[in-house]
Structure formats: structure tokens, C-alpha cells
Amino acid sequence: MPPLPPVTRRIVGMMTVLAGFMLLVAFFLRMGITYYAYKQAGTAAIYNRELLMSMLLLVGSGLLLRYGWHTWRPENDRQG
Numbered sequence: 001m002p003p004l005p006p007v008t009r010r011i012v013g014m015m016t017v018l019a020g021f022m023l024l025v026a027f028f029l030r031m032g033i034t035y036y037a038y039k040q041a042g043t044a045a046i047y048n049r050e051l052l053m054s055m056l057l058l059v060g061s062g063l064l065l066r067y068g069w070h071t072w073r074p075e076n077d078r079q080g
Contacts, residue, residue, distance in 0.1 A: 006074075009071055009072075010071075010072055010074070012068075012071055013068045013069070013070070013071030013072025013073070014068070014072055015068070016064050016065075016067055016068030016071060016072075017064070017065060017068035017069060017072055018068075019064050019068070020060075020061045020062070020063075020064030020065035020066075020068055021061070021065065023057055023060055023061035023064060024057075024058075024061040024065070026057055026061075027054060027057040027058050027061060030050075030053075030054050030057065031054065034046060034050060034054070
């Protein structure tokens with residue numbers, strides 16, 4: 001499969017950065033809800049599954065942001 005044209009690479013990179021940013025926002029919203037539940041019910045409100053999902057959101061958003069930024073940069077359009 002041939003490489004994508006530069007304009008398409010920038011669009012894909014921009015969309016990937018946007019997806020990573022949205023996952024990061026979801027992570028912070030989830031942390032706010034978890035903190036509120038912790039204040040209401042104590043440690044019984046925090047489950048390992050919730051912590052695992054939050055960490056997956058954080059890692060996924062970081063990877064999407066990194067890949068999208070690398071794809072979006074115009075320096076990658078030059079050959080050689």
C-alpha cells in the first residue's frame with residue numbers, strides 16, 4: 001500500500017489528535033466522578049475495574065496524541 005499524500009496525512013493526524021484529546025477529557029471527567037464517589041462512600045466506591053479502565057483511557061489518549069502529533073507535523077511530509 002503506498003503512503004498517504006501529505007494533505008491526507010495531516011487530516012488523519014488532526015483527527016487522531018482530536019480523538020486523543022477527547023479521551024483525555026473523558027479521563028478527567030471519570031476522575032472527577034470517581035473522586036465524588038470516594039467522598040460519598042469511601043474506599044468501597046473505588047473498584048479495580050474502574051481504576052483499570054481509567055488507566056486504559058489515560059494510556060490510550062497518550063498514544064493517540066503522540067501518533068496524531070507525529071502524523072500531523074509538516075516535517076514528516078519531506079522525503080529524504
